[in-house]
Amino acid sequence: MDNSKRPLILISNDDGYHYNGIRSLIKVAQRHGDVFVAAPAIHQSGKSSAITLDAPVRAHLVEQREGFTAYEIMGTPADCVKLAISQLMPDRRPDLVLAGINHGYNMGISSLYSGTMACAYEGIMHGVPAVAFSYGVFTRDADTSLCEPLVEQVLERVLDKGLPRDICLNVNIPPLTDGPVHGLKVTVSDLGRWVNEWEKREHPMGGDYYWMTGEYEMLDENDDTTDMYWLRRHYATVTPCHIDQTDHATLGAIGDLLL
């Protein structure tokens, strides 16, 4: 971190610039650094690490003042962070990428589909530490101001101590309308699965169409190492995540199988 000036914090999300979650994140971040926002112009939930290859990407400057710049990007969450770091922030690299606060959890295996997590992954791929925040209320009007003290607590620690190289944090916060969390737990992602993933309907002119829906089944409801276990018990959770998809443990077994 460059100690000669305030940290430069890049903020993105997958919901877009006009959601409460990103506004809460901006509010907290501005107390600790200069803020540069690159948010999708169109809601991008479920976009995972998708990038835009079949169309050009445009960026619209929507706000600029001392210590604060905001762009809306016609692209995916991954596009937003890539474009900001490589093109829109020419003078200085960010010291930190923050993503969210997402309206809705990114927990368990679902984080694979998360545009919010994609922002954090882009941060670490560009050598910038990153933290993604998600709140367990998915509605448009979720009161994410309730998350701000917790977000600030994590942000202060990360700005002070940094993060291990190539690691980002996936922070999930349970609904806080009934009171603050009991605490913060470092957890692994539950490796459960989605069931009943589709709702089939009939087109008025015939033929079927399908809406994605579904219910999440935990791998083991009693495993107290997982994010879902503790979120259900009103704790916030922090999962360190990486982008290395190689399964190192089975390299030998696959060699035996194939060679």
Added chain:
Amino acid sequence: MDNSKRPLILISNDDGYHYNGIRSLIKVAQRHGDVFVAAPAIHQSGKSSAITLDAPVRAHLVEQREGFTAYEIMGTPADCVKLAISQLMPDRRPDLVLAGINHGYNMGISSLYSGTMACAYEGIMHGVPAVAFSYGVFTRDADTSLCEPLVEQVLERVLDKGLPRDICLNVNIPPLTDGPVHGLKVTVSDLGRWVNEWEKREHPMGGDYYWMTGEYEMLDENDDTTDMYWLRRHYATVTPCHIDQTDHATLGAIGDLLL
């Protein structure tokens, strides 16, 4: 695997049903089992594990005969596999998911953006073993028939011996126009990075737009454990991959940092 009948093999990709790569994969798979194809109706490169949440998904039956069914899906690669397993294949679960053959590598850190790999991840999330194949020629007219012997070799082994639970294989094949590979290597994904990711152009009516482009820089060109090292030396590579994004090694360090 159900030994009472021919294996049922689900095939998808991200390029679409009319590409040479998926046709080669279908051709090989049909020698070993019944085949069910669920391919995107529109080219979906770079879509990662994106799912369609903001629109319904439709499926169009395009071919059906004894032992062979093919659908085109208005959705992402992940949608294709999800919809096939949960809705379009009501009578029987697939024994294996095959993805590709992708026109273009899915190697190194780039596999994070791959719709082909997303198909394989959906397979293992649904408890079905999965293999993704990618060929180092990205053009529309790539002669993927050259890959067929290698694809068959891997397919036979996987059908015979199965795969470790929750693991899929990412198989990359170098350009074969100058001759067959020297061999097959089990590798890790190179953890390099993309640089010069954007080409900036000026809109005819003013303002900038950006095309995603870029060059890949390996983490260490001399690391002989990586996919890229061996692909450059004309070997095919197989990387076992998982969907667990938790960085187990830093759980303790993150606890020390935050708690």
